[in-house]
Amino acid sequence: MNIHDKYKVLQQNLKAMGSVAVAFSSGVDSTFLLKAALEALGGENVIAVTASSCSFPERELKEAKEFCEKNGVRHIVCKSEELDIDGFRQNPKNRCYLCKHELFEKIWEIARENGMNAVAEGSNMDDNGDYRPGLIAVKELGVSSPLRQAELYKEEIRELSKEMGLPTWDKQSFACLSSRFVYGETISEKKLGMVDKAEQLLLDMGFHQVRVRIHGNIARIEVLPDEITKIVEEGNRTKIANQLKEYGFDYVTLDLLGYRTGSMNETLDEKEKEI
Template identity: 70%
Template sequence: MSEEMIVTKELRDKLHQLKDYIKELGSVVVAFSSGVDSTFLLKIVHDVLGDQCMAVTAMSCSFPKRELDEAKAFCEKEGICHRIVESEELEIEGFCQNPKNRCYLCKKELFQKIGKIAKEEGFAAVAEGSNMDDNGDYRPGLQAVAELGVKSPLRHCNLYKADIRALSREMGLPTWEKQSFACLSSRFVYGETISKEKLGMVDQAEQLLLDLGFHQLRVRIHGKMARIEVMPEEFQKLLENREQIVAKLKEYGFTYVTMDLQGYRMGSMNETL
């Protein structure tokens, strides 16, 4: 077991702090994407609050069907009340132009919808799953979180991604080794128009790579060019499957298919800011 997978006393203390914080909130609606962080948060909230917990998942063309299916399956397995809301980002004014505050526009609209559900159902708080690692990157969505009074329990209790994976592993959550995911709109260079067609191209391309057994990955889109990011240790695998990947991505609508020699890294589109 790697050192970062060991659950230390300090980490157990953070977990106790998290449970105490959630208990104080009383009743919570969790914004649930089926990712590593929100799955861990939802499990803890449900363990602590039981029926005073609800999960809400936003369905849109920038959210792959596989993620929605995983969200449904997890809530069904755990017996968690689950609501799905339509949150079509492409209808938000200014969103399609992909401005630098795109994530803010999206999160504000989403959390307003979730906040409305929480109010109607009598829940005291709305919570989302950002962690301490999110503080180090450009995250305009966190501005909307702050403005709307949405709780961030994992950040409140100083939990990092490695902490969440370690605890998730110990708890037997299937997401403990799941790849990090962000909405498909994050694959577009700022200023490039986001369309349903191009979101579909990215979704199909990433699904192909996942089906081929790649782990942490992104397919960034620049016009009709795909820039594939995988972990450096999987570069050779990408080259071995080169012909199939190129053929399929051209079938999906890409003209050029490239490999990023820096490899996968979080928020690479923010490097231009």
Template identity: 80%
Template structure:
């Protein structure tokens, strides 16, 4: 079994083999660590960060991405990549993530070419191999690099290394684009994306660490960590959340007793996971 430090050295060796890299940067735990490791290994002149701006990407995440790159002295390019304009995306098919990632990485490849960067890299880790991830099909098709998976790093190890490097994201909640909150087959709209964003922001502002507000028609299904369920149903908290989500436009507000779990919308899919 390799130690975390051995895996980190392997990551650095892999990044060195690329020479220069454009990192698809969402300001999340994984991409922040990958970007920081790339800068430390290759130097700022050989690294750029590319962040996609869209209605499914909360403004708080975009601002955090901008701030991190500014503090770290990393060139940062924000590109417009509106998923809702992709043919078929609004209908939320099972390969929704493939459609999005394919278009996004095509844009980042063009940016990398413009800046004379050798490779484009994304931040999936070993834990992502166990869930349904059609976006990884696009990664493979377009030749996008996955350095964290190459180094066999998992989420816990990335958090450990992030803490050692002093990165502010070491204990940040996991995040996925807001479109992942919709049950497959339900039409994705800018209005409903805004409802989800505002609902989740309320929960984060109230101190909940890991949250999801899933949409099932006019029903909001709230997921929080199991040990925070009691906090959510406390009198004033429950009333505040219920009242606010009703104001946003949800007819019903429910709590998932299973608690937060990655990819819960995939649980009903009768397909082979990739």
């Protein structure tokens, strides 16, 4: 099935919902899903819900607000502080499950208050191949995953987004800042702020896809493999090291394998991935 046929399937599935609350982070997938929902159902039958927390950068919240305002979408921002969830700060291997379960309970409540029949989130087919405990919460709570149901992959979503004129078609992939921590390491507001500032610095310097993983007070930087030579250029190298030390890191390191999703999951064996 080509991407345009997949998009037709997506539209049909969205229309069948009648009305929907879209979990909206302003990322590539949720922006595409929200736009598709607007086309399928019309603005009166769609709301966007964005969760605000210390693990969600201000730049992402700003972009979410701007997109909804520009496209005439009813936008609700709810407070969802993950660090208040029992056990979350200790960063267990099912951290994402704990977060998503509470988040989607809140989104369902908002959906019902606004007369929406369904809640939808933006995971795609590429998310099936990694350790994603949050998807278990999605299934348990009856949240729809229209992009996976239409068998859309990330690159196909980017291609369709470009055709639709969406500003996110080439946006870097993003996951909540809590995913930068080693499992079992305590997550704190201070360290989330360190990671946020470090990643913003790299983005401001023109790096396209970045992660700053935190190991104690050590920063492990991931950039795209073809940007590794750029990051080790003398001016960039010293600037990044000095700035990250100012942010609170003791040591600044570069991962020679480069950026990849879910690198913190590489230390888990199959048994540990069971919830």
